[in-house]
Amino acid sequence: MLRAAAVVAALTIVAAAALVGQTPDEQAKLDRLTRRYDDLTARLTNEAEVGVPRVDSVHVGGLWILSDSAESPVLLGAVESFRRLLMQQLGPAPLPLLVGARIAVRFGEAHPGWGHLLTGDTQFIGVQQRRRTSKWLTGQLAQAVDGLLAHRGGASVAAWRGDVHLFHDQGPLLEATHLELLTANAPSADGCRDGSLEACARSLNLIARLPGQSVEANAELRRFVERRLRHRASEPALAPAYSACVDGGDAAACLAFLERAGVQEPTLSTRATGTLLVAVGDVGGPDALARFFADTGAAIVPRLEAAAGMPVDSLLARWRETILAHRPPPTAVPAGMQWFVLGWATVLVALATRSTRWR
Amino acid sequence: MFAAICRIQWKASALGVALLATLAFIIPLLTVQQAGFSAGDRRGWDLIVMLSAVETAGTLFPILAVILGLTLSVGAWSADHQAEHVYALTLPVPRWHYVLLRFGAGLLLIAPVVAAVGLGCAVALGSFDLPAGLRSYGGAITLRFALAAAVSYAATFALAAGTKRTTAAVVGVLTAVIVLALVLEAFGVSTAVAEGIMNAIFTRPGPFEVLVGPWSLIGV
Amino acid sequence: MSYAIETQELQYRAGRTFELGPLNLHVPAGAIYGFLGPNGSGKTTTIRLCLGLLRAERGGVRVLGHDVPSQAPAMFARVGYVPERSHLYPNLTVREALALHGAFHRRWDHQAAAELLGTFQLQGDTRIGRLSKGENGKLLMLLALAQRPDLLVLDEPTDGLDPVVRRDVLMALIDFVSESGATVFISSHLVHELERICDWVGVMDRGRLVAEVPMHSFKNGIKRLRVRNAPAQAGDPPFVLLARERGDGASGTEVWVVRGWQATMRQYFEGIGAVLQDVVDLDLEEGFVELLRTARVPRGS
Numbered sequence: 001m002l003r004a005a006a007v008v009a010a011l012t013i014v015a016a017a018a019l020v021g022q023t024p025d026e027q028a029k030l031d032r033l034t035r036r037y038d039d040l041t042a043r044l045t046n047e048a049e050v051g052v053p054r055v056d057s058v059h060v061g062g063l064w065i066l067s068d069s070a071e072s073p074v075l076l077g078a079v080e081s082f083r084r085l086l087m088q089q090l091g092p093a094p095l096p097l098l099v100g101a102r103i104a105v106r107f108g109e110a111h112p113g114w115g116h117l118l119t120g121d122t123q124f125i126g127v128q129q130r131r132r133t134s135k136w137l138t139g140q141l142a143q144a145v146d147g148l149l150a151h152r153g154g155a156s157v158a159a160w161r162g163d164v165h166l167f168h169d170q171g172p173l174l175e176a177t178h179l180e181l182l183t184a185n186a187p188s189a190d191g192c193r194d195g196s197l198e199a200c201a202r203s204l205n206l207i208a209r210l211p212g213q214s215v216e217a218n219a220e221l222r223r224f225v226e227r228r229l230r231h232r233a234s235e236p237a238l239a240p241a242y243s244a245c246v247d248g249g250d251a252a253a254c255l256a257f258l259e260r261a262g263v264q265e266p267t268l269s270t271r272a273t274g275t276l277l278v279a280v281g282d283v284g285g286p287d288a289l290a291r292f293f294a295d296t297g298a299a300i301v302p303r304l305e306a307a308a309g310m311p312v313d314s315l316l317a318r319w320r321e322t323i324l325a326h327r328p329p330p331t332a333v334p335a336g337m338q339w340f341v342l343g344w345a346t347v348l349v350a351l352a353t354r355s356t357r358w359r
Numbered sequence: 360m361f362a363a364i365c366r367i368q369w370k371a372s373a374l375g376v377a378l379l380a381t382l383a384f385i386i387p388l389l390t391v392q393q394a395g396f397s398a399g400d401r402r403g404w405d406l407i408v409m410l411s412a413v414e415t416a417g418t419l420f421p422i423l424a425v426i427l428g429l430t431l432s433v434g435a436w437s438a439d440h441q442a443e444h445v446y447a448l449t450l451p452v453p454r455w456h457y458v459l460l461r462f463g464a465g466l467l468l469i470a471p472v473v474a475a476v477g478l479g480c481a482v483a484l485g486s487f488d489l490p491a492g493l494r495s496y497g498g499a500i501t502l503r504f505a506l507a508a509a510v511s512y513a514a515t516f517a518l519a520a521g522t523k524r525t526t527a528a529v530v531g532v533l534t535a536v537i538v539l540a541l542v543l544e545a546f547g548v549s550t551a552v553a554e555g556i557m558n559a560i561f562t563r564p565g566p567f568e569v570l571v572g573p574w575s576l577i578g579v
Numbered sequence: 580m581s582y583a584i585e586t587q588e589l590q591y592r593a594g595r596t597f598e599l600g601p602l603n604l605h606v607p608a609g610a611i612y613g614f615l616g617p618n619g620s621g622k623t624t625t626i627r628l629c630l631g632l633l634r635a636e637r638g639g640v641r642v643l644g645h646d647v648p649s650q651a652p653a654m655f656a657r658v659g660y661v662p663e664r665s666h667l668y669p670n671l672t673v674r675e676a677l678a679l680h681g682a683f684h685r686r687w688d689h690q691a692a693a694e695l696l697g698t699f700q701l702q703g704d705t706r707i708g709r710l711s712k713g714e715n716g717k718l719l720m721l722l723a724l725a726q727r728p729d730l731l732v733l734d735e736p737t738d739g740l741d742p743v744v745r746r747d748v749l750m751a752l753i754d755f756v757s758e759s760g761a762t763v764f765i766s767s768h769l770v771h772e773l774e775r776i777c778d779w780v781g782v783m784d785r786g787r788l789v790a791e792v793p794m795h796s797f798k799n800g801i802k803r804l805r806v807r808n809a810p811a812q813a814g815d816p817p818f819v820l821l822a823r824e825r826g827d828g829a830s831g832t833e834v835w836v837v838r839g840w841q842a843t844m845r846q847y848f849e850g851i852g853a854v855l856q857d858v859v860d861l862d863l864e865e866g867f868v869e870l871l872r873t874a875r876v877p878r879g880s
Contacts, residue, residue: 183406331496363682445666451656
């Protein structure tokens with residue numbers, strides 16, 4: 001009997017895991033998680049404090065959304081939109097890297113019990129104003145996931161990635177990156193714009209030394225050091241490297257000089273980095289970002305190549321094309337606008353002459 | 360007749376036009392100054408931030424265009440409203456002709472303000488060297504401003520030319536739509552209707568498409 | 580006879596209480612037509628209907644041969660209008676108002692305008708909004724006259740003006756009419772003023788035209804008779820008996836108000852055994868009052 005019960009329990013777990021798309025290990029994690037929160041809720045109830053929030057949970061792709069108002073139409077609407085967004089951005093299967101992560105959404109009054117919930121891998125959203133809509137909450141959930149992903153993959157990924165918003169409307173971000181590329185006061189940005197993939201790599205802070213670094217790139221580097229850092233040439237620790245870089249044209253010396261001087265060549269912002277990550281997601285398929293953020297300890301460029309499924313050169317070329325294709329709309333008057341204005345002015349004046357006052 | 364109407368309309372609108380023309384001239388200069396383009400030392404230039412400032416300042420142009428339109432339509436009709444339109448109705452011209460005379464006179468008065476925009480942009484853009492990769496849009500801004508002012512004037516002119524009942528009905532409906540949209544949004548209900556109406560007005564082929572979109576004096 | 584203004588079964592309603600018409604007005608061309616009536620009788624409304632400023636519910640209007648309102652612009656080229664309240668733009672100066680008016684009227688007479696400016700002692704640089712009531716009245720008349728119209732429509736042009744201004748305005752009007760032979764349609768409740776200048780009179784009361792006759796007929800036609808010993812039944816008199824009132828009870832004298840009286844009609848009283856003691860001429864105002872008093876019978880009775 002006991003054996004049969006164990007088999008049934010195991011089958012139930014597997015079936016449940018299949019229903020939610022979780023592996024047994026992940027399901028077990030979730031069970032422990034659920035039990036923990038059930039226990040917590042029970043404990044809070046037993047403490048007989050007034051207004052203890054009842055915390056329900058909603059499961060979205062491995063991610064738990066906890067709320068004191070899980071039946072709220074605002075929350076349910078937001079979760080549904082968010083589920084679609086998550087699947088679209090990160091793939092249909094729940095991301096292992098989101099399992100165990102929680103987003104706590106509080107509608108009611110603050111309560112000491114909430115402090116217990118906001119532990120570990122949790123992002124918090126407070127919905128205190130009535131006018132908050134499902135649309136707003138969906139945005140907040142997306143930002144919360146960005147927050148959850150911020151520390152995935154290790155310190156080096158977090159440092160490179162910075163504060164990026166994966167779920168924002170990419171159009172304005174691509175236009176802003178285009179603008180950066182055109183206006184950043186950096187040789188790498190100029191070079192990237194002009195077609196050098198090495199310059200693009202530098203501008204995106206992919207400092208790995210790519211094979212075949214070009215003569216032009218070296219020349220740009222030398223000019224940068226000479227123009228911007230001349231004032232440090234006389235420092236004893238830096239003088240030899242400066243001389244070798246500027247006078248000798250040694251690219252390695254230039255890089256060494258920069259490293260010792262603690263100076264980073266200006267790069268594009270983390271907003272631009274985010275657009276590269278989105279490009280990775282586009283080319284690498286549903287699990288691309290999961291591969292990028294996997295806890296493997298690899299450096300950035302190998303992560304990018306593994307995630308995109310292509311050499312980083314090709315990825316950068318594709319990214320550059322996308323960025324250049326998203327030039328911010330110029331102020332120029334769109335074609336035909338003057339005719340529309342003329343047409344509307346005519347209609348409006350005709351309406352004025354047809355007013356009953358004048359007939 | 361047209362000259363006579365222009366004279367009286369100029370009299371009614373002169374102060375407003377003069378003030379708005381002054382503002383129109385100043386805005387490009389202030390834009391360039393506040394964004395930092397007039398600073399001599401370029402080493403500190405953060406172009407993204409500067410362009411963002413230019414973009415923000417650019418929103419003043421459509422606002423000014425709407426105010427200009429409103430000012431001119433008030434100038435066109437205020438005297439007739441005060442006199443209850445009896446004088447206009449007893450003139451020996453067809454009534455549609457009179458309306459067109461009024462409209463044309465106001466349209467002419469847009470010109471000084473448009474000229475001020477153009478001059479201001481020219482002076483502002485001439486005060487510094489544009490960095491590589493950036494473009495100036497003084498001419499586009501001026502043309503866009505002229506179009507925006509014209510359509511704003513036409514809309515407010517038509518509203519002011521109508522009877523009080525018509526004006527109240529139009530204003531009432533617009534206000535009701537906006538209030539309803541705000542109330543619905545407060546209760547989390549979808550406001551597709553209000554959004555649809557706004558899209559119809561502010562995107563092509565709506566009348567006020569010219570007011571939205573980029574108004575940056577300097578861009579890429 | 581040709582008419583400068585004629586209406587056919589003109590009807591208009593405003594709200595629940597005010598009803599005008601059916602109105603059949605005939606203003607002979609070349610006449611000075613006095614349009615009389617108490618306040619609220621519908622004079623201004625009638626004028627506005629004739630000029631197309633109001634839209635009639637029923638009926639037609641022709642002014643100087645033009646259908647109104649379809650041919651209103653052509654009509655206004657020949658009609659000078661002085662409204663009851665100033666319709667001019669208050670922010671304009673007198674000179675600017677003249678320039679504006681002259682720009683729209685082809686027959687504008689600059690010289691006449693300049694002369695009238697002097698006659699009326701108006702300052703060209705004064706803003707219309709700062710003119711006194713009298714100055715406004717004079718300016719309105721100036722604009723209408725300098726236009727050289729074929730028809731002048733004046734709605735209470737001297738109302739509220741002091742006697743000196745009234746005199747100036749009326750003199751200018753008479754001068755113009757005598758030179759041009761234009762038709763004048765002038766409404767007023769100041770009956771004595773119109774008595775001197777009008778040759779036709781129309782009387783409005785409570786939205787109806789109760790009389791429309793040549794002035795001499797109006798003035799001469801209504802008499803007050805003092806009659807003694809008249810029988811209760813008057814029989815069939817040769818005149819229109821408008822009213823019969825008991826006078827001093829002891830003497831048996833009655834006061835009869837009649838219209839269409841002629842001297843030869845004395846014989847009638849002999850025939851009925853009454854004695855005609857006196858025939859009292861009524862001036863226009865008295866005749867007007869008597870006409871209204873007797874015309875105010877309830878509708879449908």
